[in-house]
Amino acid sequence: MDWLSEHLWSMWLTLAVVLGVAELLSLDLVLIMLAVGALAGMVTAFVGAPLAVQIIVATGASAAMLALVRPSVVRKLHRGPELSLGHGKLVGRQGVVTAAITAGEPGRIRIDGEIWSATPFDETEAIAEGATVEIFEIRGATAVVHPMPSVED
Known part of the structure; x- marks a missing residue:
């Protein structure tokens, strides 16, 4: 023992x-x-x-x-990796306006080489061609965007 x-x-x-x-x-x-x-x-x-x-x-x-x-x-x-699929992967990304965007007339933006129709997040705002925008959401085939502040502003 x-x-x-x-x-x-x-x-x-x-x-x-x-x-x-x-x-x-x-x-x-x-x-x-x-x-x-x-x-x-x-x-x-x-x-x-x-x-x-x-x-x-x-x-x-x-x-x-x-x-x-x-x-x-x-x-x-x-916990697996966070995967963004479909249109959701565009939210938060930046694009360039290729056709002016107003509340009454949707414009166009280029993001990752693709052209998307776009409307402004703030319906009173107009976004000029060439401006950089951020995508807030995707509604159908239209991106809802807001202009990014530039250094000149």
Whole structure:
């Protein structure tokens, strides 16, 4: 029994390894958090703390990992790249007016080599040809735009 109490750290290490291998099969990020707790128990056993303290430390470390670390790791792993598809990818982009834009008469803008019909965001505003505009939204096949401030203004 003396040998076991002196080498209890190796039991904790074995438990951590077994939990780590089992995590490779489950991929739920639960068993790896428990393995970290087992490693904390191993450290306290290596220092020479009593078995009760080792169990408390291992349980506390496992609970902390499950409550504090796992949710953020899972969130980061499940979040994919932000994809802008279709007309939505044009919102926020800049274009150049190729035909004057007024509220009563839609004009034209060039964005990425394509010509789009455009109306002003502010219906009282007229935007001259050659002005740089920002696309606020796409309504059907028409871009709703606002002029970008220039250095001369």
